[in-house]
Amino acid sequence: MQEFTIDVQQQIAASETPGAEFQALPWTRQRVVFFQLPESVQRDVLDDMDRQEVRRFVRRLDPDDATDVVGLLDEDTQGAVLGQLETDRRERIEFLLKFSPDSAAGMMDLGYVTVDKDQGFEEVARLVRRHEARTGRFPTVFVTDGDEVLGELPGHTLALAGHGSAVITEYLRPAPTVRYEQPDSEVIEVFRANPQSKIVVLDEDDSILGVIYADDLLQAIEEEAGQTLYEFTGVDEQESVLDGAFEKVRRRYKWLIINLGTAFLAAATVGLFEDTIAALTLLAIYMPVVAGMGGNAGTQSMAVTVRGIALEQISLRTGRRAIGNEVLAGAVNGVITGVIVAVIATLFNQSPLLGLVIGIAMVLNLVIAGFFGALVPLVLDRLGYDPATSATIFITTATDVLGFFIFLGLAQVVLL
Amino acid sequence: MQEFTIDVQQQIAASETPGAEFQALPWTRQRVVFFQLPESVQRDVLDDMDRQEVRRFVRRLDPDDATDVVGLLDEDTQGAVLGQLETDRRERIEFLLKFSPDSAAGMMDLGYVTVDKDQGFEEVARLVRRHEARTGRFPTVFVTDGDEVLGELPGHTLALAGHGSAVITEYLRPAPTVRYEQPDSEVIEVFRANPQSKIVVLDEDDSILGVIYADDLLQAIEEEAGQTLYEFTGVDEQESVLDGAFEKVRRRYKWLIINLGTAFLAAATVGLFEDTIAALTLLAIYMPVVAGMGGNAGTQSMAVTVRGIALEQISLRTGRRAIGNEVLAGAVNGVITGVIVAVIATLFNQSPLLGLVIGIAMVLNLVIAGFFGALVPLVLDRLGYDPATSATIFITTATDVLGFFIFLGLAQVVLL
Structure with missing residues (x-):
C-alpha cells in the first residue's frame, strides 16, 4: 500500500500524460492521491485533462476540496468548469474561492446548518434531513440567538426529536470562533485550546461563514510541519522532491x-x-x-x-x-x-x-x-x-x- | 492570550515551587497549560505536588490524558494515585498504561461502545445512554459481526431509535483499523487516507481496544512536526527551550x-x-x-x-x-x-x-x-x-x- 502510493505519485509526476495516468486510478484513489501530489504536479495533471474530465473530478469532491482544485485552474478553465456544475455546488465553490487558502476561510467547510435558540428538535431534524438529502453529509448544527452563535448542538441529541418538549439550549456544547481572515496558525492555536470542538468561522458581521473540522486542520498542521526544515535550508516551501x-x-x-x-x-x-x-x-x-x-x-x-x-x-x-x-x-x-x-x-x-x-x-x-x-x-x-x-x-x-x-x-x- | 500562555509556562518552568504555581491556575487553564509544557517541566510540576493534589488533577482528565500524566509518575506515586481513583477509571488507566505512548494504543481513547449487527437502534440507544451516564461523553458506536468490525454507526442515526425497524447495517460508515502496536507515523498515514473517519485500534485477536479521534492525532502530528529540525541538528527530541x-x-x-x-x-x-x-x-x-x-x-x-x-x-x-x-x-x-x-x-x-x-x-x-x-x-x-x-x-x-x-x-x- 505504501509502495503503491509512492509508485503512483512518481509515475504521475514522471509521465508525459499525467492526466491520463491519474484518471486511470479508481475514484477513491484519485481523491487521496491528488491531494498528496506536490502542487506543481497537481497543475500538470489538471493541464493534461480536458474540461469535461476536470468537471467530472471536481463534481465528486466536497466543496472545500473542490475549491482547492478549481483554485489551481486558469481563469478561463475555471469559468468553464464552474459553469457546468449544478447551481448550488457552483455557488458554494465560488463563495469559497474568494478566500485565501491559508486563512480560516480557506480551511472551512460549508457542512453546517443554523437554528434559532427558540426552535425545537423537530425543526432541527428537518433542517438536518434537508442538508443531508442535498449534500449526502450530516451537518454540524449551530444554535444562534439573532446573529450571536450560542454553541453547537451535538448530533446525537437528534434522538430527542419527537420525544416531547426538550429545549435545545440545554444541550449546547461551546463552539469556539475565529474570524474568516485569521491565518492558519491562529486557527491551530484555537483548536489546541479546544481540541474536541468544531470551530465556527465568522465574517465581519459575526455571521457564520463555515465550520472547521479537526481533519481540515490536520492538513494545515502537516503542511506547517514540513516547512521548518525547508525554511531552515532556504528551500521554497512549494518545492517537491518530484520537481524537475x-x-x-x-x-x-x-x-x-x-x-x-x-x-x-x-x-x-x-x-x-x-x-x-x-x-x-x-x-x-x-x-x-x-x-x-x-x-x-x-x-x-x-x-x-x-x-x-x-x-x-x-x-x-x-x-x-x-x-x-x-x-x-x-x-x-x-x-x-x-x-x-x-x-x-x-x-x-x-x-x-x-x-x-x-x-x-x-x-x-x-x-x-x-x-x-x-x-x-x-x-x-x-x-x-x-x-x-x-x-x-x-x-x-x-x-x-x-x-x-x-x-x-x-x-x-x-x-x- | 498568547503572551499569557508564554508567561505562565515560563513562570512555571522558572519557579522554585512549580506545582503550587501550576495549581494556582483555574482548572480549564491547567488542562491546556500542562500538556503544552515540556516533559521535563511536567515532571517538575508533578514532583512538587503531593499525592492528593496529583489525584485531584488526574481524576478530572479524560482517561487517555490521565494516562499520560500517570505515566510520568514514579512507580510508588503511580500506585498511590491510582489506588484512590474510582475502580472504573483506575482500570481504564491501568489498561492504557500498558501501551507505548508512541503507538496507536498510546493515542487511543476508550470512548466507544460496540453493538452486534443484529441488534436494533433501541439497543444502540441504551448502550450509548449508559456510556454517557458513566463518562459524560457521547461514545463512538462500532458495529461488529462476531469479532469483525463492520463499521461505525454515525451518532445522528440514533434519531432512528423508536421509529420502527430500521436495520443498523444500512447506516454504517467504514471504520479504518490499525493494530495497537503500530507507530504514530503509520496511524497518521491511515488517517491521511481516511480524513473524516475515526480509527479503530485492534489487538492481536482483532478485537477492539479503543478509538482514535482526529484531535488525538493532532498532538502526534504536532510532535512530529517539531522533530525534523531537532533530528537534523542532533538535538534530543525531549529537549525544551526551558531546560537548564x-x-x-x-x-x-x-x-x-x-x-x-x-x-x-x-x-x-x-x-x-x-x-x-x-x-x-x-x-x-x-x-x-x-x-x-x-x-x-x-x-x-x-x-x-x-x-x-x-x-x-x-x-x-x-x-x-x-x-x-x-x-x-x-x-x-x-x-x-x-x-x-x-x-x-x-x-x-x-x-x-x-x-x-x-x-x-x-x-x-x-x-x-x-x-x-x-x-x-x-x-x-x-x-x-x-x-x-x-x-x-x-x-x-x-x-x-x-x-x-x-x-x-x-x-x-x-x-x-
Whole structure:
C-alpha cells in the first residue's frame, strides 16, 4: 500500500500524460492521491485533462476540496468548469474561492446548518434531513440567538426529536470562533485550546461563514510541519522532491547567492590573517574544525529556540534566562570538545601552545554559537520575521566570522 | 492570550515551587497549560505536588490524558494515585498504561461502545445512554459481526431509535483499523487516507481496544512536526527551550563529538595539501567559500528528499530520476555561483587561473552536494534509519572532504 502510493505519485509526476495516468486510478484513489501530489504536479495533471474530465473530478469532491482544485485552474478553465456544475455546488465553490487558502476561510467547510435558540428538535431534524438529502453529509448544527452563535448542538441529541418538549439550549456544547481572515496558525492555536470542538468561522458581521473540522486542520498542521526544515535550508516551501531540475534551480539559487555573501564575509576575515597563515600553514588545517563546530552548535541552539517560539514557550521579552542557559551550555560543550581538540592538536603537531589556542577558540566559538543561536531567532520573531528562515544566515555569519577572528587572532598573538 | 500562555509556562518552568504555581491556575487553564509544557517541566510540576493534589488533577482528565500524566509518575506515586481513583477509571488507566505512548494504543481513547449487527437502534440507544451516564461523553458506536468490525454507526442515526425497524447495517460508515502496536507515523498515514473517519485500534485477536479521534492525532502530528529540525541538528527530541544549561549539555555533547570526527576528516584533507597552502596562502581564504556553499546546497537537497520520504513520494527504488535532477540542479547552481566567485577572485586577486580553479571546484562541489544530499537520506531510509538525523553527518563529510580535495587538488595541479 505504501509502495503503491509512492509508485503512483512518481509515475504521475514522471509521465508525459499525467492526466491520463491519474484518471486511470479508481475514484477513491484519485481523491487521496491528488491531494498528496506536490502542487506543481497537481497543475500538470489538471493541464493534461480536458474540461469535461476536470468537471467530472471536481463534481465528486466536497466543496472545500473542490475549491482547492478549481483554485489551481486558469481563469478561463475555471469559468468553464464552474459553469457546468449544478447551481448550488457552483455557488458554494465560488463563495469559497474568494478566500485565501491559508486563512480560516480557506480551511472551512460549508457542512453546517443554523437554528434559532427558540426552535425545537423537530425543526432541527428537518433542517438536518434537508442538508443531508442535498449534500449526502450530516451537518454540524449551530444554535444562534439573532446573529450571536450560542454553541453547537451535538448530533446525537437528534434522538430527542419527537420525544416531547426538550429545549435545545440545554444541550449546547461551546463552539469556539475565529474570524474568516485569521491565518492558519491562529486557527491551530484555537483548536489546541479546544481540541474536541468544531470551530465556527465568522465574517465581519459575526455571521457564520463555515465550520472547521479537526481533519481540515490536520492538513494545515502537516503542511506547517514540513516547512521548518525547508525554511531552515532556504528551500521554497512549494518545492517537491518530484520537481524537475530547473524548477529546483529557480527555487534555490537566490538563497545560495545570499549564502555566498556570508561565505565571503568569512573569507574576508581569514584574509585579515593571510600573513599569519603564511607563517604557520598548520592553522589552515584547523580552520574547518573551528568553523564546523561553531556552525553545528549554533544550529542546535537555534533549533531549540525556534521550537520554543513555535510552542509559545518563549519570546524576546521572557528569553533572558534561556539565552543565559544557551551561553552556559555552549561554554561547557566548548570545554568538552575544546579539550579533545587541544589534546589531538598537541599530540599530532607537538605544540601545546597550538592546542591551547585552538581549545580556547573552541570554547569562545561555542559561547558565541549559543548566544547568537538563541538571540537571533528571538529578535527576528519580535521584528515579525520568520525565525526559522533567516536565522541561519546570521548565526552562521557570526560563528564563522567571529570564530575565525578569534582562532587566527589568538594564534597571531600567542604563536607568532 | 498568547503572551499569557508564554508567561505562565515560563513562570512555571522558572519557579522554585512549580506545582503550587501550576495549581494556582483555574482548572480549564491547567488542562491546556500542562500538556503544552515540556516533559521535563511536567515532571517538575508533578514532583512538587503531593499525592492528593496529583489525584485531584488526574481524576478530572479524560482517561487517555490521565494516562499520560500517570505515566510520568514514579512507580510508588503511580500506585498511590491510582489506588484512590474510582475502580472504573483506575482500570481504564491501568489498561492504557500498558501501551507505548508512541503507538496507536498510546493515542487511543476508550470512548466507544460496540453493538452486534443484529441488534436494533433501541439497543444502540441504551448502550450509548449508559456510556454517557458513566463518562459524560457521547461514545463512538462500532458495529461488529462476531469479532469483525463492520463499521461505525454515525451518532445522528440514533434519531432512528423508536421509529420502527430500521436495520443498523444500512447506516454504517467504514471504520479504518490499525493494530495497537503500530507507530504514530503509520496511524497518521491511515488517517491521511481516511480524513473524516475515526480509527479503530485492534489487538492481536482483532478485537477492539479503543478509538482514535482526529484531535488525538493532532498532538502526534504536532510532535512530529517539531522533530525534523531537532533530528537534523542532533538535538534530543525531549529537549525544551526551558531546560537548564546542564540538561542542554547532556542532550547535545554526543552529537558535537560525532561532528568533531567529521571536522577532523575535513582537516585531514586540508592537511594533505599543507605544502600547496604554504606556497599559496590565498587558497586558505577561499576554503570557507567552497565548504560553506557545498554544505548549504547539500542541506537543501537533503531537506527536499527528507520531506519527499516523509510524504512517501519517493524511495530508494524509485529515486533514480530525483537524484538525477538534484545532480543537474547542483551543476546549474554551481555554474551560477561559480561564475560569481570566479569573477570576484579574478578581480580581487588578479588571477584568472585562481578564478577558474575556484569556479570549477564550486560546480563540482555542488554536484557532489546534490548527489549525496539526495542519495544519503534514501539509503538511510531503506536501511531503516531515520533520514533526517544521520544524513547531515554523511552529507557534510562528503561536501567538506571532497570539496577541499577538489579545490586544493585542482589548485596544486593548475596553479603551482
